[in-house]
Amino acid sequence: xxxxxxxxxxxxxxxxxxxRLERDGHxxxxxxxxxxxxxxxxxxxxxxxxxVARVRELAPDGIDGVVPCAGIAGYTGTDPALxxxxxxxxxxxxxxxxxxxxxxxxxxxxxxxxxxxVTCQPGWPEGPVDACLAGDExxxxxxxxxxxxxxxxxxxxxxLATWARREGVKPxxxxxxxxxxxxxxxxxxxxxxxxxxxxxxxxxxxDMYPNALGRPGRPEEVAALIAFLLxxxxxxxxxxxxxxxxxxxxxxNVEPPRSTEKxxxxxx
Numbered sequence: 101x102x103x104x105x106x107x108x109x110x111x112x113x114x115x116x117x118x119x120r121l122e123r124d125g126h127x128x129x130x131x132x133x134x135x136x137x138x139x140x141x142x143x144x145x146x147x148x149x150x151x152v153a154r155v156r157e158l159a160p161d162g163i164d165g166v167v168p169c170a171g172i173a174g175y176t177g178t179d180p181a182l183x184x185x186x187x188x189x190x191x192x193x194x195x196x197x198x199x200x201x202x203x204x205x206x207x208x209x210x211x212x213x214x215x216x217x218v219t220c221q222p223g224w225p226e227g228p229v230d231a232c233l234a235g236d237e238x239x240x241x242x243x244x245x246x247x248x249x250x251x252x253x254x255x256x257x258x259x260l261a262t263w264a265r266r267e268g269v270k271p272x273x274x275x276x277x278x279x280x281x282x283x284x285x286x287x288x289x290x291x292x293x294x295x296x297x298x299x300x301x302x303x304x305x306x307d308m309y310p311n312a313l314g315r316p317g318r319p320e321e322v323a324a325l326i327a328f329l330l331x332x333x334x335x336x337x338x339x340x341x342x343x344x345x346x347x348x349x350x351x352x353n354v355e356p357p358r359s360t361e362k363x364x365x366x367x368x
Contacts, residue, residue, distance in 0.1 A: 101125055102127070102330075103126070103127045103159050103163045103164055104126055104128050104163065104165040104166070105131065105159075105163055105165070105194070106118050106130055106131065106166075107130075107151075107167070107169055107170040107190070108131075108168070108169035109128070109130030109136050109137075110133070110135045111290070111291050112291055112319060113285065113319050113322050113326075114130075114169030116318075116320045116323040117322075117323040120327050121323075121330070124327060126164075131155070131170070132170065137158065138154040138155060138158070140154065142170050142186055142191075145193070145237075148190060148194065148197065149193075151197075152193070152197035155198060161205070162202070162204040162205030163201045164202070164205050164209070164330070165202070165330040166194060166195050166198055166202065166208075166211075167210075167211045167213075167326055168191035168192075168194050168195060169213055170186060170190055170191070171186060171187045171190075171191075171213065172186050172187065173292050173295070174248070174249035174252060175249065175250075175295065175296065175299050176250075176301045177249075178249035179249070180248065180249040180252040181241035181242075181244050181245045183244065183249050183256060184228055184232065184240050184241055184244040184252060184255075184256055185237065185241060187253070187257065187260070188232045188240070189232070191213075192260075195210050199272065199273075199276075199278065203277070203278060206277060207278050208278055208330075209278070209280075209329055209330045209331075209334070210264070210268075210279070210281070211281055211282065211283060211329045211330065212260045212261070213257075213282065213283060213285070214257040214258070214260050214264075214282040214341055215284050215285060215286075216284045216286040216343055217253060217254035218254050218261060219349050220286075220309060220345075221251075224254040225243070225246075225247050225251055227246075228240050228243040228247070228252055228259070229255050229259045229262070231243050233259055233263065233266070264280045264341070265341070266339075267280060268280030268281065269339050274338050274339075279329075279334070279335070279337065280339065281337055281338065281341070282342070283341070283342045283344055284342065284343045284345065284349075285317060285344050285345060286309065286317060286348045287306070287307070287309060287316045287317065287348075288316060288317040288318065288319055288321075288322060289317065289318055290319055293306065309348050310348060311345075311346040311347060311348055312347030312350070313346040313347065316346075321344070325342065325344050329342075
């Protein structure tokens with residue numbers, strides 16, 4: 101039995117992940133605003149510190165994985181600054197605050213939730229991303245406040261995927277046996293997407309993105325991928341962003357990413 105921490109565990113992908121891991125025989129410490137083992141508000145520094153402290157009390161001997169699923173969508177009327185605080189800084193604070201518990205357990209796995217909006221939604225702003233990756237929450241919130249929440253959402257998710265790629269290969273993470281990856285779900289049938297469909301502005305567009313399977317994803321399908329990334333069977337995966345979207349990205353972006361720069365290697 102292993103011990104995992106899942107935020108956003110009360111609903112959606114977080115709840116499905118908690119259920120999957122518990123059915124696999126593991127212990128899961130759920131974090132959420134309510135109805136969780138650790139009730140905390142990840143939108144504030146104080147709430148994040150409280151969440152980390154409570155997890156430490158519940159798992160003093162170490163943990164084997166962290167999955168920050170807590171997040172909010174870019175609905176009409178959503179505060180874009182709040183979105184940045186929850187989606188990016190709430191996730192990263194939890195992961196960084198528990199890094200030593202992962203290391204003390206002999207290493208483990210972190211799975212961050214990005215989104216296929218990173219590659220499929222054009223025109224999102226880079227200012228909030230730069231501030232996020234610089235660790236400047238005040239600047240990130242200010243940059244986000246100048247944008248609509250619908251555009252800040254993919255920016256927050258791109259920042260998470262970039263953090264996983266940039267930080268995951270470093271000595272304090274991969275070098276300590278802690279594998280960091282991200283996944284990028286498409287349209288998944290969750291309470292969040294149910295609310296999106298009710299949005300007076302963006303609701304009509306919720307189901308317009310193409311899907312090769314002809315249906316939205318199910319939370320348990322995403323949870324299955326997360327369970328794999330937490331397991332030893334994914335031992336070679338580090339710094340990846342794995343799309344789990346029923347083919348949406350493949351339809352909209354036919355060619356995989358490729359470099360246009362000439363590759364050079366250090367001389368021996």
